[in-house]
Amino acid sequence: MSLVIGEISYTNILPLYYYLDRELLKSHGCSFTPQVPSELNASMSAGRVDVGGISSFAYAENTSQFTLLPDLSVSAYEKVGSIFLFSKVPIEQLSGKSIALTSSSATSVHLLKVILERFYQHEVQYETMKPSMDRMLDQNDACLLIGDDAILASWRKAEKLYQYDLASLWYKHTGLPMTFAVVAVRNEVIDRSSHLVGLLYRSLIQSKQLSRQKQFQPMIKDILQTYGGRKSFWDEYFQELCYEFSENEQRGLTLYYQLAYELGYLQKPVDAIQIWKAVES
Structure with missing residues (x-):
């Protein structure tokens, strides 16, 4: 065996x-x-x-x-450090916007959807793409990256972009890991x-x-x-x-x-x- x-x-x-x-x-x-x-x-x-x-x-x-x-x-608990939503606008303003989702994950993709729909009552358009912040944001208002892709992107992101840690958002609204x-x-x-x-x-x-x-x-x-x-x-x-x-x-x-x-x-x-x-x- x-x-x-x-x-x-x-x-x-x-x-x-x-x-x-x-x-x-x-x-x-x-x-x-x-x-x-x-x-x-x-x-x-x-x-x-x-x-x-x-x-x-x-x-x-x-x-x-x-x-x-x-x-x-x-x-x-309070942050994961490698699962980020990068956005051109504050998260409170994402309703009606488009978000590119990484093709590398299932848990984080659905966590983002739960957070936006349940905690912020947003209706958002989604597009699944290969993980590349530049290409994702060329066509969309925000993007979700995970793992090492997210870490590397956070090191070189433009200052004007908003960055949200999904574990922090989850913990903020639930008090749970x-x-x-x-x-x-x-x-x-x-x-x-x-x-x-x-x-x-x-x-x-x-x-x-x-x-x-x-x-x-x-x-x-x-x-x-x-x-x-x-x-x-x-x-x-x-x-x-x-x-x-x-x-x-x-x-x-x-x-x-x-x-x-x-x-x-x-x-x-x-x-x-x-x-x-x-x-x-």
Whole structure:
């Protein structure tokens, strides 16, 4: 038996993967596939990937097929630092405007729609585009970028543009954290390869713990060589993110699912979040 393990190709989830014992996992027949969230969501749904970090929205669309691993997520309270709405006008004036949405995400796209429609009562026109701030804003009044695309865009944006952190907007209106990614496993994989999933889970937890113990410093050193930026930015960025999946993170995610369903973005309500408790023993 083997596992195909999906990795979201963004720095925000890197602490869960940075210290994985890849050689041990590969010796058990595991392989890794890095993809942006939208690609990974599709691969999980189609059965090409067995387990990995996926968009929270993708889990809501596949609750009958997926189970979540405990104590693992990419969540944020007062800001996420890598999911931004860039706008030519203040957010209060976006009603009737056009917004370009990144093609790389599902969770953030629907979070923006929930925020604008429920909290601001805006009616907005949307267009999905490949992530490029310049091209997106050439044709639209605002754009949504996520992950490393959003970080790089924020470093070079024009001063006249307004910039909004989606986690901050969510927290402002709900007082709850927002969970952007979860670690999901296909149910049939649990049935056939539970020991391998357990091995991966323990390695993910260890990676999360080591990242924290080392204050993300070895990882940040590598990121600086790849993406640049100021070390102080990356220090603050990772300190702001939450990698737990406690009751509070689950409450925030449940509210997000409820609002997405009420607005018609989910076909079925999410009655319960299924977490694989047995993996902890």
